[in-house]
Amino acid sequence: MSCFFPGNILLPKDVSYEKWAVIACDQFTSDASYWERVAETAKDVPSAYHLVFPEIYLEDRPAERIGVIADNMKNYLAQGVFQEYPHSFVYVERTLLDGSIRPGIVGLIDLEQYHYDPALKPAIGATEQTVLERVPPRIAVRREADLEFPHVILFCNDADDRLIAPIQQSKSSLKKLYDFMLMEEGGHIAGWLISGSEADCLQEQIDGYLRKARGAALLVADGNHSLVTAKCWYEELKKNNPGKDLSDHPARYALVELENILDPSVVFEPIHRVIFDTNVDKLLSDLLELSSPTGTPVEWIAGDRRGTVHLNVPSGQLPVAVLQNFLDEWLKNNEGKIDYIHDTDAVEKFAANSNTLGLLLPVFDKAELFAFGASGKILPRKTFSLGHGREKRYYLEGRKIR
Numbered sequence: 001m002s003c004f005f006p007g008n009i010l011l012p013k014d015v016s017y018e019k020w021a022v023i024a025c026d027q028f029t030s031d032a033s034y035w036e037r038v039a040e041t042a043k044d045v046p047s048a049y050h051l052v053f054p055e056i057y058l059e060d061r062p063a064e065r066i067g068v069i070a071d072n073m074k075n076y077l078a079q080g081v082f083q084e085y086p087h088s089f090v091y092v093e094r095t096l097l098d099g100s101i102r103p104g105i106v107g108l109i110d111l112e113q114y115h116y117d118p119a120l121k122p123a124i125g126a127t128e129q130t131v132l133e134r135v136p137p138r139i140a141v142r143r144e145a146d147l148e149f150p151h152v153i154l155f156c157n158d159a160d161d162r163l164i165a166p167i168q169q170s171k172s173s174l175k176k177l178y179d180f181m182l183m184e185e186g187g188h189i190a191g192w193l194i195s196g197s198e199a200d201c202l203q204e205q206i207d208g209y210l211r212k213a214r215g216a217a218l219l220v221a222d223g224n225h226s227l228v229t230a231k232c233w234y235e236e237l238k239k240n241n242p243g244k245d246l247s248d249h250p251a252r253y254a255l256v257e258l259e260n261i262l263d264p265s266v267v268f269e270p271i272h273r274v275i276f277d278t279n280v281d282k283l284l285s286d287l288l289e290l291s292s293p294t295g296t297p298v299e300w301i302a303g304d305r306r307g308t309v310h311l312n313v314p315s316g317q318l319p320v321a322v323l324q325n326f327l328d329e330w331l332k333n334n335e336g337k338i339d340y341i342h343d344t345d346a347v348e349k350f351a352a353n354s355n356t357l358g359l360l361l362p363v364f365d366k367a368e369l370f371a372f373g374a375s376g377k378i379l380p381r382k383t384f385s386l387g388h389g390r391e392k393r394y395y396l397e398g399r400k401i402r
Contacts (some may be wrong), residue, residue, distance in 0.1 A: 278336030
């Protein structure tokens with residue numbers, strides 16, 4: 001049975017795509033000025049900004065914001081903002097900040113074949129630890145929503161490059177759907193429609209890949225908690241509707257982008273830690289107790305001070321796991337608030353403030369990801385980032401979930 005296939009995809013029509021597409025809601029969670037600029041850009045025009053809940057505002061009138069988002073979705077549908085492309089994929093090319101092009105395919109996955117617990121050996125597996133406390137506010141949004149706009153990216157491990165490369169080579173024969181520069185220096189993006197016989201042909205290639213795959217055929221690359229949210233809401237619907245056939249309910253599926261982890265444009269970046277409003281000296285002193293002369297180097301920044309702690313990492317563990325476990329326990333008993341920052345310059349900016357400590361982590365090797373998943377293990381949360389912060393997926397395509 002296939003777990004990735006075409007869907008009825010919505011795209012806005014007669015809009016400024018530069019103002020429509022907005023970066024993933026879990027980005028720039030400590031940078032209010034970023035989201036203030038986005039809000040100004042999207043003011044008084046159709047934009048995905050009005051349909052999503054940036055996490056920086058999770059504690060700012062959440063019930064009111066959720067209601068506004070739901071109303072905006074209904075209004076956009078009633079106003080005919082969207083054009084629907086039935087039984088289609090979208091081939092996407094994202095031009096990154098270094099000029100490289102990261103290709104992908106937007107389509108549907110079957111949530112019956114996804115789970116965030118690797119012990120269940122699903123066809124679509126999670127890669128990082130799920131923080132269940134982050135899910136309820138997202139489910140609250142989804143309960144009221146008529147539409148979904150994903151920033152979820154999945155990886156395939158297509159050594160033969162039979163899924164995406166052939167489309168990249170023949171894209172001139174496809175209908176171009178959009179071609180524009182993303183706001184806030186997000187790079188460039190273009191998309192082409194894959195429908196009809198082309199969609200059927202691609203489906204055959206995908207099914208062939210899935211049949212040969214060992215272990216999880218697809219792994220979550222980004223948007224882990226958004227996918228968990230979709231899964232939990234679908235399970236909630238089933239629980240609340242006993243005996244009802246929900247096999248074709250739109251909530252059974254989720255819209256994602258599929259990328260090949262082996263593509264050279266797929267680059268893993270570390271996700272750094274910044275601890276705000278804390279006793280920096282005490283935190284550093286306690287952290288140094290984990291050091292070892294031959295340990296893994298982790299650079300720290302606090303104001304105009306810099307240094308390195310060499311983490312003692314036991315065999316079979318990852319440096320990020322050792323550090324994250326320490327920080328989780330330390331913050332239970334000490335003041336401080338942690339955030340996860342993608343770019344080194346942003347860490348340096350935040351760490352220049354008083355009572356703030358920045359920790360720069362090493363990168364996780366992408367070549368280890370599928371082997372790690374096959375072992376039944378799961379990475380600590382925020383282990384790696386797919387590209388830099390501004391290279392995360394933007395909300396663009398959508399679909400109805402009711």
